[in-house]
Amino acid sequence: MRRIRSTIILIVILGLILTTFTSGLAAAKDSINVAVGSPPQTMNPHGSDSDANLGIMANIFEGLLYRDIEGHLVPGLATSYERLDDLTWRFTLRQGVKFHNGNDFTWEDVKYTFNRLKEPYPVSEFLAFGGSIESVEMVDGDPWTIDVKTRISVPYFADNLHQVFIMDKESTESRSIGDIGQNPIGTGPYKFAEWVKGSYLKLTANEDYWGEVPPIKNAEITPITEPSTRLAAIVSGQVDILQDVPVELFDTVAGHEDVEVVTIPARRAIYLGLGNKKGSPTSDIRVRKAMYMAIDEEEIIEKVMFGHAFPAAQIPDEPTVGYDSSIRRFPYDPERAKVLLAEAGYADGFKITLTGPNDRYVRDAQICEAVAKQLSKVGIEVELDTKPKAVFFPEVDEHILDFYLIGWFDGTYDFGRSFTKLIHSVEEGYGGLNGSDYSDATLDKLLEESEEIIDPAERAAKLQLLNRIAMEEKIAAITLHYQEDAYAVYKGRGVEFTPRADTWILFREISINE
Amino acid sequence: MLTLAGRYATKAQQEAVRVNMGLDKPFYVQYIVFLKNAVKGDFGLSYVSQTPVLELILERLPASIELAMSAMCIALLFGIGLGVLVSLNPRNFISRVIMTGSLFGISLPTFLIGILLIMIFAVYLGVLPTFGRGEVIKITEGWRTGFFTIGGLSHLILPAFTLGMYQLAVLLRLTRGGMLEVLREDYIRTAWAKGLPSKMVIFKHALRNALIPVITMAGLQFGELIAFSIVTESIFQWPGTGNLLLTAVYETDHPVIVAYVMVTSIIILFVNLFVDILYGYINPKIRYE
Numbered sequence: 001m002r003r004i005r006s007t008i009i010l011i012v013i014l015g016l017i018l019t020t021f022t023s024g025l026a027a028a029k030d031s032i033n034v035a036v037g038s039p040p041q042t043m044n045p046h047g048s049d050s051d052a053n054l055g056i057m058a059n060i061f062e063g064l065l066y067r068d069i070e071g072h073l074v075p076g077l078a079t080s081y082e083r084l085d086d087l088t089w090r091f092t093l094r095q096g097v098k099f100h101n102g103n104d105f106t107w108e109d110v111k112y113t114f115n116r117l118k119e120p121y122p123v124s125e126f127l128a129f130g131g132s133i134e135s136v137e138m139v140d141g142d143p144w145t146i147d148v149k150t151r152i153s154v155p156y157f158a159d160n161l162h163q164v165f166i167m168d169k170e171s172t173e174s175r176s177i178g179d180i181g182q183n184p185i186g187t188g189p190y191k192f193a194e195w196v197k198g199s200y201l202k203l204t205a206n207e208d209y210w211g212e213v214p215p216i217k218n219a220e221i222t223p224i225t226e227p228s229t230r231l232a233a234i235v236s237g238q239v240d241i242l243q244d245v246p247v248e249l250f251d252t253v254a255g256h257e258d259v260e261v262v263t264i265p266a267r268r269a270i271y272l273g274l275g276n277k278k279g280s281p282t283s284d285i286r287v288r289k290a291m292y293m294a295i296d297e298e299e300i301i302e303k304v305m306f307g308h309a310f311p312a313a314q315i316p317d318e319p320t321v322g323y324d325s326s327i328r329r330f331p332y333d334p335e336r337a338k339v340l341l342a343e344a345g346y347a348d349g350f351k352i353t354l355t356g357p358n359d360r361y362v363r364d365a366q367i368c369e370a371v372a373k374q375l376s377k378v379g380i381e382v383e384l385d386t387k388p389k390a391v392f393f394p395e396v397d398e399h400i401l402d403f404y405l406i407g408w409f410d411g412t413y414d415f416g417r418s419f420t421k422l423i424h425s426v427e428e429g430y431g432g433l434n435g436s437d438y439s440d441a442t443l444d445k446l447l448e449e450s451e452e453i454i455d456p457a458e459r460a461a462k463l464q465l466l467n468r469i470a471m472e473e474k475i476a477a478i479t480l481h482y483q484e485d486a487y488a489v490y491k492g493r494g495v496e497f498t499p500r501a502d503t504w505i506l507f508r509e510i511s512i513n514e
Numbered sequence: 515m516l517t518l519a520g521r522y523a524t525k526a527q528q529e530a531v532r533v534n535m536g537l538d539k540p541f542y543v544q545y546i547v548f549l550k551n552a553v554k555g556d557f558g559l560s561y562v563s564q565t566p567v568l569e570l571i572l573e574r575l576p577a578s579i580e581l582a583m584s585a586m587c588i589a590l591l592f593g594i595g596l597g598v599l600v601s602l603n604p605r606n607f608i609s610r611v612i613m614t615g616s617l618f619g620i621s622l623p624t625f626l627i628g629i630l631l632i633m634i635f636a637v638y639l640g641v642l643p644t645f646g647r648g649e650v651i652k653i654t655e656g657w658r659t660g661f662f663t664i665g666g667l668s669h670l671i672l673p674a675f676t677l678g679m680y681q682l683a684v685l686l687r688l689t690r691g692g693m694l695e696v697l698r699e700d701y702i703r704t705a706w707a708k709g710l711p712s713k714m715v716i717f718k719h720a721l722r723n724a725l726i727p728v729i730t731m732a733g734l735q736f737g738e739l740i741a742f743s744i745v746t747e748s749i750f751q752w753p754g755t756g757n758l759l760l761t762a763v764y765e766t767d768h769p770v771i772v773a774y775v776m777v778t779s780i781i782i783l784f785v786n787l788f789v790d791i792l793y794g795y796i797n798p799k800i801r802y803e
Contacts, residue, residue, distance in 0.1 A: 039761055041562045120530055122564045178565035196658070197563075198574065198753035198761070199647055224645055224751045225760070232632045232644040359764070390766040 029512060031218040032495065034505055035233055037244040039223035040201060043192065044181035045165035046117055046124040049411070054163055055504035056221055059203055060100075061165030061186035064091055064110065065158060069500055069509055071319045071413065073158065077105065077166055077187065086153040086454050087134070093144045097210045099168040100191045107143050111136040112169035114148065122177055128429065129160055153451050155459055156321070156414035163411055189214050189508045198223070203507065214508040221505075234259055234488045240495045243505065245486035247308045247362055259488050264499045266483040267409035269312045270361055272354075272371065273422075273477055275402050275436030281350045282402070288475040289330065290340035294378040295371055296332045297480055304366045309481040314471050315408055315418060317482060319501075321456075322415025322463030327471050329479070337378045349379025355435075356385075356405035357392040362483050368405055396435035399426050404435045407483070411502070415463045419447050423476045443470050557773035562765050567773040571755055575777075577647060578747070578754030580659060582739035584670050585678030590732060593682045597689025597728075598721060601697065604690075612686070619683025628676040628749035635672060643669050645751040673750040677743050681735055685728055692724030699723075733789030737782035 038052040045061050048054070066076035078091040097105035116123060117130025124130055132150050139145040150157060171185050184192045189211065190203040203219040222239060224230040227246045234242040235256050245253050245261060254261040274291070276283040282291070301309045313329040316322055341347060354372055358365035365386040372382035382403075395401055410418045424430040424447060425439035443466060450462040470476040487499050494513040500506065532538050536547065551558065557567040600609040636644040648669035650658040660666025696702060697720055705715045744756035751757070755774060762770035 041765065042564065044564070047564070120534075122559075122561075178559065178563070181564050196650075196753060197570070198751070198757045222646065222751070226749050226751065228629050229632065229645050229749055229751055232637050236636050236640060236644055238644055388764075390764075 030216055031220070032216050032241070032507065032510060032512065033220045033222060033239045034241045035222045035224045035230055035239040035243065036505070037223070037225065037230070039198065039225065040195075040221065042181040043184040043195070044123070044177065045167060045184065045186070046113075046126050047122060047177075047181060049125045049163070051411075051503050055502070055506075056201065057165060057184065057186075058163075058188070058504050059190040059219070059507055060184050060188045060192050061167070062188050063161045063164050063166060064093075065161040067162040067502065069498060071501055073162065076162065077110075078161075081158055083158070083454065084147070086452070087150050089148045089150070089157055090139065091146050091148065093146065094210065095144055097187050098208060099171070099187050100185050100206065101168065101171055103168050103170055105166070105168075105187055107136075107138060107146050109166055109169045110146060112172070113164070113166045116167065116172070117164065126164060128432075129154075129164070132157075155451065155453075155456075156412045156417050159321075159412035159414050190219065193218075212508075215511055216507050219507040234490055237490050237492055240490050240493060241497055241505070241510075242488040243485075243503070245488050247306045247484075247486070250306060250308060250486060253488050258491050260491050262487045262489060262497065262499055263308070264485050264487075264501060265310055265317075266485045266503070267317045267501050268361070268407045268483050269315050269317065269409065269479055270309075270364075270367065270405065270407045270481055270483065271312070271315055271477045271479040273401070273404045273406055273434070273436050273438065274475075276438055276440070280402070281344070281346055282352070284344045285473075285475060286340045286344040287346060288478075290337040290344070290378065291375060291380065292330045292475055292478045293333045293340070294337040294380070295374050295478065295480070297329065298332065299374070300367060300370050301481055304363050304370050305481065305483075308484040308486065309362075310484065312479040312482050314467055314479060315422065315477065316410065316415040316467065317501075320410055320413045320415055320418075321460050322418075322467050324464040324467050327468055334374075334378050341378060341380075347379075349381060351381045351383065352403050353383045353385050353401075354403045354405065355387070355392065355395065355401045357389040358386040360389040360392070361405075361407045364405060364407075367480065371405075396433055399431070399435055399437040401435040406433065406435065408433070415467055416447065416450055416459075419443075419463075419466065419470075423470060438476060440470075440474055440476065443474060443476065552776065557776070558769040560762075560770050561767045562762075562770075567769045568777075570758065570770060571773055571777050574753060574755045574758045576658060577752060578740055578743060578756065580661065581670070581673055581677060581743060581747070581752055581754060582736065584674035585681065585739055585743075586732065586736055587678075588674055589678040589681035589685055593685030594689050594721075594725070594728065597686045598693060598716065600686070601690045601693030602716070604694065613690075616683040616686045619679045620687075622679075624676060624680070624745045625749055627679050628673070628746060631672050631676055632749070642672050644672075647753055673746050673752050676749070677739060677746040681732070681739070684735075685732060688728050688731060689721075689724060692727060693720060696720045696724045730789065730793060733792065734786065736789075737785035740778070740781055740785075 036052065040053050040056050042048055042053060043057060043060070045057050062076045064076055064078035065073050065081070068074050077094050077097060079094050081089060081091045084090055093107055093110065099105060114130065114133050114136050117126045117133070118124065120127060132152060132154050134149040134151045136146055136148050139147050165186065168185050172180060182195065189206055189209045191206045193202040193204045195201045201221045205214050205217045207213055224233055227249060230242055231249055231253060233239045234253070235258065237258065250261070253259055274282050274288060281287045297311050301307060301311065311329055313327045314324065341349065354368055356364055356368040368384055368386050372384050375382050396404065396406065408418060408422060420430050421433045423434060423438060423443060425444055426434055426437055446462065446466040446469065450459055450466060453459040453462055471479070485499060485503060487497065489495055489497050496511045496513060498509065536544060555568055559565065560567050560570055563570065596612055600612050603609050632644050635642040646669060647660050647666065649663040649665035650660045651662050652658050660670055702715060702720055705719050743754060744760055746752065747754045747756035748760050758770065759774045762774070
């Protein structure tokens with residue numbers, strides 16, 4: 001009897017001793033561990049345009065251009081570029097760059113990469129961009145100067161190049177698509193080391209990098225999907241940086257003495273798309289305005305977002321071409337909204353269905369609920385239809401919704417590109433994310449005019465005009481807010497981290513001062 | 515279609531992908547093609563990672579089996595150990611505490627146990643890691659184990675306890691019930707009367723007979739531990755198959771989901787078959803003649 005009991009006690013004690021020894025494993029000085037919310041899916045640089053993947057691959061790969069931490073375009077694999085005419089872009093390529101497998105970077109790789117963008121499933125998600133490229137040619141026999149010709153005028157061509165990563169022609173052609181997605185070979189400051197899916201993805205510094213070799217030698221990216229586990233991981237110091245602190249747990253994390261929370265206004269704007277089919281109530285501008293004015297965005301930010309969002313009067317964010325600081329939100333005024341509804345002949349309100357994802361944006365379903373409640377106060381009966389993103393986005397793609405919540409930020413920093421995807425009438429190559437089949441001839445015409453302008457400043461002015469008319473006059477969408485990105489940094493190790501607006505985590509921009 | 519062709523594909527490009535994937539054929543043709551490939555172990559490519567689905571699952575399986583085995587060991591060791599302890603002095607204070615505790619084990623949901631354990635051992639006490647598998651040793655390509663490193667073992671403790679808690683409680687109560695019954699039997703009284711040492715009576719005569727239902731139960735649930743550790747795996751970010759399934763569901767990666775269901779049903783089938791065979795060996799009375 002006594003022996004059984006003592007054996008059990010012994011086992012428990014042994015277990016405890018074992019664990020106390022292990023927990024003290026301190027990380028090396030030049031290593032860092034970052035926890036992300038969504039697991040990386042592929043390391044095929046063109047296989048996904050999601051920032052969860054691009055943000056990690058940007059450590060391994062480089063584009064012709066690079067965006068610094070402020071979002072400015074700076075040279076990458078191209079040392080300079082210029083737009084010769086509306087269809088031609090000239091690039092000077094960087095010499096002496098090597099891929100991680102030892103191959104030299106040449107203009108052939110650029111040509112190969114740009115052609116690869118056109119290949120559909122499963123190679124590329126940059127089909128539209130790839131499709132706009134007509135040819136890539138050497139200039140006067142100089143392999144370090146190339147001209148890229150586009151089929152149509154693509155004013156934001158260069159603005160997309162920081163996320164179009166250049167691949168090695170030889171090793172990409174000789175490997176299967178699965179292998180390419182598992183073992184990436186790039187030119188970037190970090191080499192791919194190991195990826196155990198669901199566990200971690202390890203990178204090591206590229207000592208042969210053409211630029212400055214980064215101080216952090218070993219970087220580990222750990223996906224932790226469960227919010228409470230992520231919280232425990234940062235509070236216990238198991239990870240150094242945590243991406244996506246959930247807003248509902250923000251105060252808990254911020255209040256912890258070992259953790260510092262760093263926030264940055266996110267580029268993503270959340271807005272409500274609204275159809276304007278002939279005969280529907282929402283085809284009347286007065287009704288659109290009434291709905292806008294009936295939504296109390298301040299309350300949404302305070303109650304739903306726990307204060308972690310900023311009101312948005314337009315879809316683009318400040319650094320985006322076409323952003324117009326003079327655009328203001330319509331004030332919250334339910335009384336005026338009722339008057340407008342009565343003028344439009346809907347004094348008794350009407351019924352509308354609000355569709356939205358429930359697993360895509362911060363508190364998306366809760367925002368929909370709040371909007372429905374607020375609209376009901378002016379007599380508009382809103383039926384809620386929130387669903388997983390896997391179901392929601394195909395519906396957007398079919399343009400069958402009346403009223404929907406969606407978020408957007410433009411990776412190319414160009415409102416012209418945003419407009420063609422979000423608001424432009426649905427036709428070949430246009431309006432892909434225009435979920436309600438919204439259509440306005442005036443706005444479409446303004447965009448087409450802007451596409452013919454080569455001078456960037458003049459074009460920006462045109463896009464601002466387009467933006468202003470779309471938001472203030474046509475109310476093409478009801479903008480709600482910009483999200484806020486929150487990162488938690490473990491204080492113990494002196495990690496210096498400044499978040500990027502594009503949510504990419506670039507280890508070359510992180511340092512440790514101990 | 516959107517997942518496959520990419521969000522920005524035009525209608526024509528989407529159609530091209532459809533034809534390329536054979537999705538334009540009638541569903542029965544697609545199904546026959548699927549069956550033909552599945553028999554050969556080819557469940558297709560994951561939509562997301564573009565690698566063979568079976569590889570993805572087999573890569574994760576060792577982690578899940580390791581976790582399930584550890585959970586089972588903990589459940590057997592503590593379940594039977596404590597069960598015997600309790601049955602010997604059913605009325606003493608410690609026994610009552612253990613029995614009440616076992617009720618918590620049965621009724622508390624796994625995710626709550628997991629989060630509570632993380633809070634106590636990882637956040638407040640800071641002795642155990644909160645997530646992941648820690649240091650692993652590569653045995654062969656695709657098979658890594660955390661059994662042989664201290665880091666690996668310390669990462670295993672919390673998830674294994676969480677996963678095994680329910681089994682532990684069930685086995686404890688089963689052992690106690692069985693033991694209490696057996697201890698009243700005449701042959702035990704005879705054994706005591708013969709003056710056999712208590713170790714002999716308890717373990718050789720009593721426990722052996724009380725164990726039969728326990729072993730059956732444990733065996734039947736082992737397969738389920740491998741297959742349905744989804745909650746535990748997601749709480750502890752354990753890189754096993756449950757975690758893979760959850761991610762696949764979020765990403766609507768159908769080939770992974772289908773293959774996962776197939777593989778786990780095969781595992782459960784074989785574990786149950788194995789237990790049935792084992793049953794006959796432990797208790798010769800129920801051998802099929």
